Amino acid sequence: MTIRLGLPDVGAEEAAAVAEVLASGHLTMGPKVGEFECEIAGAVGVPYAVAVANGTAALHLAAMALQLGPGDEVIVPAYTFPATANAVALVGATPVLVDVDPATMNLDIEAVYRAVTPRTKAVLAVHLFGNPVDWEALASAVPPEVQLLEDAAGALGATWRGMQCGSLGVLGCFSFHPRKTVTTGEGGAVTTHSEELDAALRRFRHHGIDMAKADIPQPSTNYRLSDIQCAIGIPQMRRLPELLAMRRRIAAGYTERLAELEAAGKVVVPRAAEGDVHGYQAYVIQIDNRDEALTTLRAEGIEVQIGTYAVNLMTAYKEQGSRPGAEAVFRRALALPLHSQLTDDDLDRVVAGVARFV
Ligand SMILES: Cc1ncc(COP(=O)(O)O)c(C=O)c1O
Numbered sequence: 001m002t003i004r005l006g007l008p009d010v011g012a013e014e015a016a017a018v019a020e021v022l023a024s025g026h027l028t029m030g031p032k033v034g035e036f037e038c039e040i041a042g043a044v045g046v047p048y049a050v051a052v053a054n055g056t057a058a059l060h061l062a063a064m065a066l067q068l069g070p071g072d073e074v075i076v077p078a079y080t081f082p083a084t085a086n087a088v089a090l091v092g093a094t095p096v097l098v099d100v101d102p103a104t105m106n107l108d109i110e111a112v113y114r115a116v117t118p119r120t121k122a123v124l125a126v127h128l129f130g131n132p133v134d135w136e137a138l139a140s141a142v143p144p145e146v147q148l149l150e151d152a153a154g155a156l157g158a159t160w161r162g163m164q165c166g167s168l169g170v171l172g173c174f175s176f177h178p179r180k181t182v183t184t185g186e187g188g189a190v191t192t193h194s195e196e197l198d199a200a201l202r203r204f205r206h207h208g209i210d211m212a213k214a215d216i217p218q219p220s221t222n223y224r225l226s227d228i229q230c231a232i233g234i235p236q237m238r239r240l241p242e243l244l245a246m247r248r249r250i251a252a253g254y255t256e257r258l259a260e261l262e263a264a265g266k267v268v269v270p271r272a273a274e275g276d277v278h279g280y281q282a283y284v285i286q287i288d289n290r291d292e293a294l295t296t297l298r299a300e301g302i303e304v305q306i307g308t309y310a311v312n313l314m315t316a317y318k319e320q321g322s323r324p325g326a327e328a329v330f331r332r333a334l335a336l337p338l339h340s341q342l343t344d345d346d347l348d349r350v351v352a353g354v355a356r357f358v
Helices: 012-024 030-045 055-065 083-090 107-115 135-140 195-204 227-238 240-256 259-263 290-299 315-320 323-333 343-355
Strands: 049-054 074-076 092-098 120-126 147-151 171-175 188-192 283-284 333-336
Touching: 012 030, 012 135, 012 227, 030 188, 030 227, 049 055, 049 195, 055 120, 055 171, 055 188, 055 195, 074 083, 083 092, 083 120, 092 107, 092 315, 107 135, 107 290, 135 227, 147 323, 171 195, 188 195, 195 343, 227 240, 227 343, 240 343, 290 343, 333 343
Parallel strands: 074 092, 074 120, 120 147, 147 171
Antiparallel strands: 049 188, 171 188, 283 333
């Protein structure tokens, strides 16, 4: 039997919620959007959340809301899903790819410090796979006028020193893609403490229209999320503690089974810093023989996957040169299956499979 990489935890409650929206006749811009936004804001611990079409839209809107543009530099990690860098490029600003620390797979804070120039306007830090960035260290690496943004696409429910990811920066960006902890099929959200940024995000989500003045101060596009999708998200958000607990249980099962290989230095396992809580959007290990493991395990019906991308190796960004940390993790990272249907036998089979390649 194939062991799936991910499996969205959606069922009867979500189906009933969709049926209710279909029957209501309000398929978009109806009451479910605000309800979903309230759930998100409550969970993240911020006053404002804006639901949007996907995580990439969330990042793009965040860059627009901060008025980033040509001539501005925005520091982003070199090892991330490319949407992080693309969102900066889409507004005409320059994504400055900064290397990551292979131990955390997050931004290397000293490298951030070295990358700051007078043009640096923001850092778009990624809590990769749900591992919280050391926010204090990041803040201390840049001048106070540099805005700190969070790509928390995979960090719903993750906490840094007790504070929710998505509440740390001036804006937090989430994704509700099916491999995320909470899913709406496609979906995303931007969270903020600022009433002004909330208003800008709402304008830019809806063509740039200022509803009060029936005017468009600056054009934008349609990044709305439908009521059908928000309806799926509401019961998902209410089950967030349960969904997170399930992920922690699977992650602990892997970590326990990999302990000997970890102690022998043959595998790096994902772990949040002391006092922080990992969201485990993905359970990504690092091994030397990753490519062979990837091909063989897939052929045997274990759906493993690479971690994410070294963005500096992409044609659009390769003039920025080498980032050794990102490239090493890109070659070595292996995402293991992670979903609520995994049994202890499945975990045994995955770990036994991995163990043959270390
Ligand atoms: C770190 C990160 N940022 C952004 C995104 C983009 O989210 P979406 O697929 O919802 O557009 C992803 C999606 O995988 C991601 O992992």
